[in-house]
Amino acid sequence: MxxxxxxxxxxxxxxxxxxxxxxxxxxxxxxxxxxxxxxxxxxxxxxxxxxxxPYRSKLAASIVHGLSVFAFTKGVSVLYLGASSGTTASHVSDLIGVDGVVYCVEFAPRVMRNLLQVCTTRANMVPILADAYHPENYLQVPELVDIIYQDVAQPDQAEILIRNSVRFLKPGGTAYLAVKARSIDVVAKPKQVFLKEEKKLKHAGFTIVDRIDLEPFSSDHIFISAIFSGEVC
Ligand SMILES: C[S@@+](CC[C@H](N)C(=O)[O-])C[C@H]1O[C@@H](n2cnc3c(N)ncnc32)[C@H](O)[C@@H]1O
CATH class of the missing domain: 3.30.200.20 (Phosphorylase Kinase; domain 1)
Structure with a gap:
């Protein structure tokens, strides 16, 4: 069967x-x-x-919860910020196939070693050891991309996404952002933190199209999907 x-x-x-x-x-x-x-x-x-x-990957968790905007089709290009050792990035690599490419940005040398191993078996994964706060340093990304995926768990998450989008995301491209409330503000209520982050994205020319609470797979996380206008207000 x-x-x-x-x-x-x-x-x-x-x-x-x-x-x-x-x-x-x-x-x-x-x-x-x-x-x-x-x-x-x-x-x-x-x-x-x-x-x-879905307990290891926020993208899988969002899919289990019904992610409605799914841009990971064959042949697309993805800029992945916070790739870690490649858990989610490897599934993205499967989805986009040999004609696609996923540029994997990670700044921690220890996890980068594991990521490099994964990249050796997958020709569509490009490892980039860099700080996602400084996209001007990614010499390996020669093009505008269809998707930016971000999961860096940093206080300045929205700022990092905006900097990368202005430089690398096509107008009409899709951004996915896993927002961890406690990384941004340990005392504020998660809902307030999420609203504040969304406001920053809207100001930067994004339209929020999906917002998913990742419980029970990841606590105090939401997963935002947004479309980029290409015009920052
Ligand atoms: C939650 S983990 C990512 C897990 C991964 N997305 C997955 O699902 O397989 C966050 C990663 O972002 C990386 N990171 C945090 N801040 C970063 C930055 N400014 N630039 C690049 N990587 C960063 C961390 O080193 C860590 O590996």
Missing amino acids: TRIRTDQKRHQLYWVRFDDGAERPVTLSLSSGTQVYGEQVITEEGREFRVWD
């Missing part, structure tokens, strides 16, 4: 149904025979699918 089904709305995404009836997103592996973070691999009809853990 087949356990894998395609997602009708989100191209390149699949779902697996487990024996207990639970469903989880999976991606068709671009690098058969390799795992990135000990994820479960399911082989069906000769194809290898990697189970995408």
Whole structure:
């Protein structure tokens, strides 16, 4: 019996149904025979699918919660800020395929070593050791990108996204931002922190199109999807 089904709305995404009836997103592996973070691999009809853990990836968590704007189609270019050791970035690499590219920015040398390992098995992942606060230093990004994905857990998250978007995001491009309330303000109520961050994005020419609470997978996080006008107010 087949356990894998395609997602009708989100191209390149699949779902697996487990024996207990639970469903989880999976991606068709671009690098058969390799795992990135000990994820479960399911082989069906000769194809290898990697189970995408919503407790390990905020993008997977947002998908499980019904992310409506899904721009990760075949061949798109992605600037990924805060790639860490490549957990989520590797699933993005699966989704966009060999014709796409994901530029992975990470500033911590220790995790960069793991990321480099992942990039050696995936030709569409480009590692960049840099501070995302200074996009002017990314010499490896030669183009405007379709998507900026950001998960840096820093107090100046909105500012970092705006700086990168002004420089690298196409007008009409999509930004995804995982906002961690406690990284921005430990005392304020998460809802107030989220509203403040959204206000900054709106001022910078973004239209917020989706806002997802990531409980129970990540506490005090929301996941924002926004479209960039290209015109900063
Ligand atoms: C929450 S983790 C990212 C997890 C990753 N997105 C995933 O799902 O696989 C945040 C990462 O952002 C990195 N980071 C934080 N501030 C950064 C900055 N200014 N520039 C580049 N990387 C940064 C951290 O070193 C850390 O690896």
